[in-house]
Amino acid sequence: MKTTTKNRIGKLLMSLGVAYLTSASSLQAQCYDNSFGWDLSETGDLSPIYVCSTELDINGAGGDYDEYGTMYNNGGAIEFTVDNLPPGTYDIAVSGDGYASHGQYLMLGSGSSTNVSDLYHGGTTTTDFVVTEGEPLHVRIEAAYAIAYVSSISFYGPKSPPEPPCYYDSSFGWDLTETGDLSPVYLCDDTEIDINDVGGDYYDENGTLVGTSGALEFTVDNLPPGTYDISIAGDGPYSHGEHLTLTSGSNTTTSDLYHDGTTITDFVVTEGEPLHVRVEGVYAFAYVSGISFYGPKSP
Numbered sequence: 095m096k097t098t099t100k101n102r103i104g105k106l107l108m109s110l111g112v113a114y115l116t117s118a119s120s121l122q123a124q125c126y127d128n129s130f131g132w133d134l135s136e137t138g139d140l141s142p143i144y145v146c147s148t149e150l151d152i153n154g155a156g157g158d159y160d161e162y163g164t165m166y167n168n169g170g171a172i173e174f175t176v177d178n179l180p181p182g183t184y185d186i187a188v189s190g191d192g193y194a195s196h197g198q199y200l201m202l203g204s205g206s207s208t209n210v211s212d213l214y215h216g217g218t219t220t221t222d223f224v225v226t227e228g229e230p231l232h233v234r235i236e237a238a239y240a241i242a243y244v245s246s247i248s249f250y251g252p253k254s255p256p257e258p259p260c261y262y263d264s265s266f267g268w269d270l271t272e273t274g275d276l277s278p279v280y281l282c283d284d285t286e287i288d289i290n291d292v293g294g295d296y297y298d299e300n301g302t303l304v305g306t307s308g309a310l311e312f313t314v315d316n317l318p319p320g321t322y323d324i325s326i327a328g329d330g331p332y333s334h335g336e337h338l339t340l341t342s343g344s345n346t347t348t349s350d351l352y353h354d355g356t357t358i359t360d361f362v363v364t365e366g367e368p369l370h371v372r373v374e375g376v377y378a379f380a381y382v383s384g385i386s387f388y389g390p391k392s393p
Contacts (some may be wrong), residue, residue, distance in 0.1 A: 110366075123333025125180070126255075134190070137162035138246070151177045152247075164190055165242045171236040179204075181227035182252025188235070189217030190245035197238040205229040217246075225252070258392070259283065261318055267386030270328070272300035274384070281318070288315045289385075302328050302383045309374040310382050317342075319365035320390025326373065327355035328383035331374035343367040363390070 125146030132140055132152050136159040140166035143150045157167040165172065188200050191213065198213040205226025211218055213235060225231055235242045261281040268276055268289050279287045292312040294303040303310065326338055329351065336351040343364030349356055351373060363369055373382045 109239050120281070126182075126252055127250070128252075129248070129250050131187075131246060133246050134165050135159070135245050136165070142319045146180060148178055148180060150179060154179060155244075160192055160243070162192075164192055164243050164245045165206065166192055167242055168241045170240050170242060171234055172242045172244050173232070173234045175233040176233065176247070176249075179225045179231055179249075181225055183222050183224055184249050184251030184253070185219055185221045186223050186231075187219040187373030188213060188215055188233070188244065188246070189215075190235070190243045191215035192243040198242060199236045199238075201232075202233040203232040203234075203235065222253075236341055245345045259308060259318065262320075262390060262392040263388070264352055264390075265386070265388050267325075267384060269384050270303050271383050272297040272303075273301060285318060286316055289313070290315055298330055298381070300330075300383075302330055302381050304330060305373075305375075305380040306378060308378050308380060309372055311370070311372045312384070314369040314371065314387075317363045317369055317387075318390050319363055320393075321360050321362050322387050322391070323357055323359045324369075325355055325357040325386045326351060326371070326382060326384070328381045329353035330379060330381040332379035334377040334379055335373045336376070336380060339370075339372040339374070341370040341372075360391075 128145050130143050130145055132138060132143070132149070132157060140152050140155060153175050155165070155172070157165045158170055160166055186202060191198055200211050200213040200218055200220070202209045202220060202223055204224070207224045207226055209220050209223055211220060233247065235244045250276050260283055264281055266279045266287070268274060270292065276289055276292060281287065290313050293305060294310055295306045296304055298304050324340060329336055337348060338351040338356055338358070340346065340358055340361055341349045342362070345362045345364060347358055347361060349358060371385065375381070
């Protein structure tokens with residue numbers, strides 16, 4: 095009885111722990127679009143800032159102050175780092191200038207991300223700067239003359255990632271038999287997908303489309319770029335076996351096409367390129383009865 099009770103308590107504590115960790119993880123994942131920064135003037139406070147339960151530190155900022163309380167350095171540049179920024183995209187505003195700078199430049203760096211811009215007296219905002227995971231943000235204010243000034247730095251971010259397209263993992267296609275409908279297909283965002291140039295000479299007794307010149311070709315236009323599973327069906331007694339070729343941009347694949355159908359998995363449709371489909375019979379006849387898609391797959 096005691097063992098059973100202990101096990102139940104243990105399971106309860108474990109479930110509570112998992113629930114807490116899941117909640118904390120979700121909170122961290124949703125921690126976007128924050129506004130924060132530091133006042134670098136003489137009356138400013140360079141204490142750590144806490145964002146998403148992460149301590150952000152500004153390190154290395156220092157210098158003298160002019161009569162307006164603006165930080166300056168007569169060595170020609172002011173440099174500092176901001177550490178522990180969550181990775182992502184930020185708008186970063188820096189202000190500060192003085193009469194002896196003769197113009198300033200702002201340089202930002204984080205991993206392989208860099209940006210250089212003019213720093214104006216009223217401030218300069220660098221938009222959509224990418225902070226690399228695990229890398230500090232390096233800030234350098236460099237004066238055209240000998241004296242560099244800075245009064246503040248502020249951040250907006252990391253910005254919320256864009257919403258993924260609604261059409262991920264869609265299932266659609268066309269019935270190419272005699273009773274089929276080749277009308278456009280519309281995805282959830284009203285993207286129109288068309289099947290074009292479907293040839294053929296006649297339909298056999300099963301309603302399957304037949305081409306007597308050895309091949310059937312058509313295109314599928316306006317497919318959103320991405321990875322698809324593509325299934326094609328259709329064969330007949332006079333093909334002596336068929337081959338299927340799919341092409342989009344520089345991506346191409348060839349496979350046998352069986353009577354019960356063939357599925358090509360993870361075929362990549364190139365942005366802005368149609369999908370070319372070619373069904374080729376070993377002999378003079380080519381057959382096809384349908385094509386269907388699953389995708390583009392969620393990344």
